[in-house]
Amino acid sequence: MMNLREEYDNYFLDIYGQVDFIPVAGSGSRLFGAHGEQIIDFSGGIAVNALGHAHPELIAALTEQAYKLWHVGNTMVNQPAVLLGRLLIENSCFDKAFFCNSGSESVEAALKLARRYALKNYGQDKHTILAFKKSFHGRSLFSVSVGGQAKYSEDFAPLPPGIKHGIFNDLTELEILIDANTAAVIVEPMQAEGGCLPADKEFLVKLRELCDRHAAMLIFDEVQTGIGRTGKLFAYEHYGVTPDAIAIAKALGGGFPIGAILVKDKFSAGFTQGTHGSTFGGNPLACAVAYKAVNLILAPGHLSGVLTRAQLFKQLLEKLNDELEVFSEIRMLGLLIGAELKPQYLGLARKIMHQGYKEGVALLMASDNVVRIAPAHIIPEADIYQGMAGLYKTLLHIKSCV
Numbered sequence: 001m002m003n004l005r006e007e008y009d010n011y012f013l014d015i016y017g018q019v020d021f022i023p024v025a026g027s028g029s030r031l032f033g034a035h036g037e038q039i040i041d042f043s044g045g046i047a048v049n050a051l052g053h054a055h056p057e058l059i060a061a062l063t064e065q066a067y068k069l070w071h072v073g074n075t076m077v078n079q080p081a082v083l084l085g086r087l088l089i090e091n092s093c094f095d096k097a098f099f100c101n102s103g104s105e106s107v108e109a110a111l112k113l114a115r116r117y118a119l120k121n122y123g124q125d126k127h128t129i130l131a132f133k134k135s136f137h138g139r140s141l142f143s144v145s146v147g148g149q150a151k152y153s154e155d156f157a158p159l160p161p162g163i164k165h166g167i168f169n170d171l172t173e174l175e176i177l178i179d180a181n182t183a184a185v186i187v188e189p190m191q192a193e194g195g196c197l198p199a200d201k202e203f204l205v206k207l208r209e210l211c212d213r214h215a216a217m218l219i220f221d222e223v224q225t226g227i228g229r230t231g232k233l234f235a236y237e238h239y240g241v242t243p244d245a246i247a248i249a250k251a252l253g254g255g256f257p258i259g260a261i262l263v264k265d266k267f268s269a270g271f272t273q274g275t276h277g278s279t280f281g282g283n284p285l286a287c288a289v290a291y292k293a294v295n296l297i298l299a300p301g302h303l304s305g306v307l308t309r310a311q312l313f314k315q316l317l318e319k320l321n322d323e324l325e326v327f328s329e330i331r332m333l334g335l336l337i338g339a340e341l342k343p344q345y346l347g348l349a350r351k352i353m354h355q356g357y358k359e360g361v362a363l364l365m366a367s368d369n370v371v372r373i374a375p376a377h378i379i380p381e382a383d384i385y386q387g388m389a390g391l392y393k394t395l396l397h398i399k400s401c402v
């Protein structure tokens, strides 16, 4: 067989720097390589495969829909989209939905809605967007400019204007940063790519208060934290702070591409007919799979199972760290887990990720200094132990190199 990894380099833009392991199939929390290798998947397709690989009920939902209707334009309403929209609205504090295909598009939609709402109700000066340093909101030009990591956006200048960046979890400057000209504030309840940093409750409470005071739309980017990842359907539920809109994607389709925004009635007039759209948004195949995925995540025992597994991860990571002393802090919100490397291992998260695949565990990074774990919500206990054994070997190897 040809060497796929080398062939890839011949034909693709060099963006990702992939690992050598090439999966050909998956089942639950296991990935299988072409040469009989098996690895434990602690990456969950980057927080996407909430229900693991090849979940039989998702396969059934996909195949059943595949025989009926794949795609219709948004000139027509389709049943899977309506069922999914109703399910999300009935299980959240929001009133209206819009479907798209990715996290970036959902962030883009939320920001455009906020800008247009502010324009129509308050005039063109009210257009500023406040985001936070180290945040990640996607890769479209607007979403990457709103994101708080200059390394991702600066080379694509000129960037869209009217965007400010505050310091995450810092309350001191918020009263200056949010004013009458603020159209929207966007924040991740836990900064995921930025290093798995949970927001403080007081910070989100203050954002809510200032957005109310200045009629600004508070958007939570729940692309990574939403759909059960943290042990609640949405992470805002942990905080008792209600945003005006959320952007979701990643786990929503259980591996099938789909994104969405959910919005409060108050702001829903930000979009009117013809002001926004998406060819594939609300695609029947995507919505049929997502409808099944969200139903499975809402089924009794699922979300509590996330918290039980999170506890086991915490316990095992702490034990591992007692012995190896590689992490300065282990942070988690449900099964979104970040282990920050001690100063002597700074910058080694990528190396750890690559080595993990050699030791039988698929890991993620979040910034250069944090090892991130975001497994399937339903990862079996035995696979947690086996993956942790792989992580242990990985870290021993890294220690021997430093």
Ligand SMILES: *Cc1c(COP(=O)(O)O)cnc(C)c1O
Pocket: 101, 102, 103, 104, 105, 107, 136, 137, 138, 139, 188, 192, 193, 221, 222, 223, 224, 225, 249, 250
């Ligand atoms: C992954 C992610 C995005 C971007 O999603 P894409 O589907 O890659 O466009 C946006 N925001 C957050 C918080 C994410 O984790």
